[in-house]
Each structure stands twice: as C-alpha cells, then as structure tokens.
Amino acid sequence: MLTSPANPKIKQIRKLRDRKTRSETGLFYMEGLRIVGEAFEQGIQMEYLVVAPDLLVSSYGQELANLQQTQGVPVLEVSADTFNSFALKDGPQGIGAVARQRWASLPKTRPAHGQLWIALDSVADPGNLGTILRTSDAVGAQGVILLDQCTDPYDPSAARASMGALFSQKLIKTSFAEFSAWKKQVALPLLGTSGGSDQDYHTFVYPDPCIVLMGSERQGLLPQHLALCDAVLRIPMTGRSDSLNLAVATAVVLYEIYNHRRDKEKRL
C-alpha cells in the first residue's frame, strides 16, 4: 500500500485540480462512488483508480475496483491519510479515478430532427455549468457547445454538479468564430435570450432541431452573439430582479422546449 504523498501518481491527482494540467494532459480526476460508477457505466477511459481500502466500506465500490482491475485498469491502493491528503472533499468515500477527457468534434456534428443543443458563452461558474449539463441530460438534449472563455466541465465542481451528466452529454469546445461558421453551414436555428426582446419564450414556436445559446453570468449575450441568433427570446419577470441565475434561466427555456415537443407528440 502506497503511503508516500510524493508518489508521481498522487502528485498528478493534486495537479489535476489546475485547469492548465487538465488541459495539457487531457486527463481529469473524479472522486466518489456515484461519479466513478457513472463514468464506468458510460465507458469513460480510465487511466488508473485510486482506492483507500480503510475508507472504501461500500461493497459496490469494492466490486467496481475489482472489475476495473480485471479489465486492465491499474488500481493504486493508498492509506486513508494519503487519500485524505488529496481528497476533493471532507469524509471521502475512498475511491477516485484519473480518466481521459472525452470531447466531441464540432465539424462532425450534424444535429438531426428531435435534437436539442445548448451553446454557452463565457460561463464562469463551474457549478452553473455542471447544473446545466444535469438539466440538459434531463430534457434529453444531446450536449453542450462551450464557446471561447467558458469554464471547464472537467473542473471537479462542474463534474460534481453534473451528477454524471458530464459523461452522457456530448461536450464540444470551440471558438465563437468557428461556431458561427458551422451554424451557417449546417443551417441550424439558433435561439438566444435577452431581457430586451419582445418575443415571449412561452408563446414562441420552437424549431426542431435547434440550439439554445446562453451568455455569461455577468453580461448575458453580447451584441455579436445576438446578431447570430435567428430568434431572441425573453423570459418574463415581474419582480425587482432583472435577471435569473444562469442555470435557472437555461432550465426554464429547456423545459419549455421539452414541454412544447411533448405537447406536439401528444397531438400527433
């Protein structure tokens, strides 16, 4: 059993907290029974598991580690103290994994009928991004296209907030310029939101397929984003606030589209 925090693999786990390391290596670290189990079920390519036998009381967790080992994934056993030294949260469950990030390609993406995509510009908060992935999964959307300066979905906070949707949703990273060219090429309707629009999001007739574009927490969509949109929708608000939380606003629009599609199916 490994007890030295100077071991290169242990040091790598710690370094993977930094976006720069994640970006350079194409790897990420996840922790906890639920997320490691989800990653396994969704076929995420594991580099190695790290297990603290003294902390891993769950038999499901032990089976998971055994199964991975059978499939050739190295399982690193560490002491409870060592695990606690790099754990993402207090009271860890004693199982973690370093795995390969999975990204889809924008040029190869051709949204078909019934599909729904979300594009996000410059989202800053990993928790918001993870929550959007979770909602996106819930309404059966295909995935999220991250433009320019978006936060990293493989940030531990984003991964945790996504509740496993990080692995079921397609993730695409691109620039606004490339996205813009692609959108025109595939002729896909792009829907933005803005408090300044006259088009109520609830009475709008949603095209199928479509992409919902959301802006940053601080600024929303910028003029160049709005200019690319085929329609700009307003989510009405009656209170004192002039905006909603980003993950909430995204969910409100996604569920409206989901409900419209469900209504339509019922009518057919």
Place this chain on the structure above:
Amino acid sequence: MLTSPANPKIKQIRKLRDRKTRSETGLFYMEGLRIVGEAFEQGIQMEYLVVAPDLLVSSYGQELANLQQTQGVPVLEVSADTFNSFALKDGPQGIGAVARQRWASLPKTRPAHGQLWIALDSVADPGNLGTILRTSDAVGAQGVILLDQCTDPYDPSAARASMGALFSQKLIKTSFAEFSAWKKQVALPLLGTSGGSDQDYHTFVYPDPCIVLMGSERQGLLPQHLALCDAVLRIPMTGRSDSLNLAVATAVVLYEIYNHRRDKEKRL
C-alpha cells in the same frame, strides 16, 4: 478612521458569519454596492454601515453612505486593510452594512387570490436557497416558508445568490408541525413534487392561490410531507439523471405556474 481589528463592531462583523451569532442577535452582515443599495431601497433597518474610503470609488456608494448618515445610521470608516480583514470576498467594493433580519409571521399570513408561496424543507445549500428567492421574486411570488432544518437566508452565500430578492420576498421560519396546522386552518392547496408521481406538472391545473413544497437536495420530500400535499407532481426527465438540481426543479415548477396564470389572464 478605524484601523484596529479588535474594535467590537469589527469583531461583530466577523462573528456574524456564524449562524449562531446571527440567530442570537437577529442581525446579519451584507457587503457590496448592489446588495447594500437594495437593502436601503427596500427599507431594511440598518444598524451601522462600514466604509473603507480608499476602496469605495463609486460615487453611488458614497452617496448611499452619506444618505444613511443623514438618516441617523452610524457610518464606521475603516482602512482598506481593516476592510479586507473581514471582507466576504476578494477585491471588496469597500461598503458593507450590519442590519436587522426581517421575518414575517406565519399565523398572520393569509394567502389571497393571485398569490404564490414556496415552502422548503431542510434545504442545505445557502446558494440554492438564495437562487430560489431570486426566482421566486422573478415570478412575482410572495415569499418562502422555511421548515425545520433549512439553511439560513441571511447566510452571506444565500444573500448574494438572491441578488436582492432576500429583501423583497417575505421570509417565514417555522416547524413542519406548525406549518401543517396553519395549512389546514387556511385551507390552502399544497403542491409537492416527486419522481414517483403519475401527475405530470405540465398538464396539471394549478389552484390559485397555492403553495409549492420542495424537499432537501439529498432526500426530496419525505413521506410525512407528501401526505400533507393536495397534489404531488412529477417533472418528467428523459435522461440518465433521476433528479434535477433543487433550485432548477423549483424554478421549472414556478415558471410553469407563472405561465399558466399568464395564459389564463390572456384568455379572460
């Protein structure tokens, strides 16, 4: 100008991070131009302001401090270093306030036609609570009833996430037993949500007024909560997730009610 971090008022600001101190004193500390401005506009009773002239570059902030002083609110001037020593976040704007918490009384509350309330059981995350307040304000709901072990809306993270809705929304704190007795007395329809229900939240005919009851992040509504509900609604989900983020789920239901009411008004 005050530079000693041992000053009792400065010590109090630091202590107000603890829920216990907030609960014992009935006070809370808020920080930043936007929230202090909102609190002022909404008539929140200020105990004292704390200002770091070297950090407070905004003329709006300076006017705000002057105006409060004219109205008899003490304004404590501190050095930038002192302000940074208790500031809630990095790069503070140099204005904060200690103010009195405002709570509404459940027995005196009699929801009228057109009203909408949210009741929350054992919500753990202050960010979720703040986001729910923000959405509640946006759909024109009256306020939030916090049952049993709910987190504190006057926690700095909840206050920040509420974006000022903390002051426009009515806040009520009570036990489930008292809430239950009150609900029966005022004969108000209570709507819960559960993945196990057959009633789609989108096709439900919402009573007016009504209360939406949401459970904790981990457990959702417990059997005793569901038993008190007049209807239990299901938010459909097609993906792998079996639940939504709590603030998202609440928003999805609140916007559905808001849209139903708007549709009805249009038909009249």
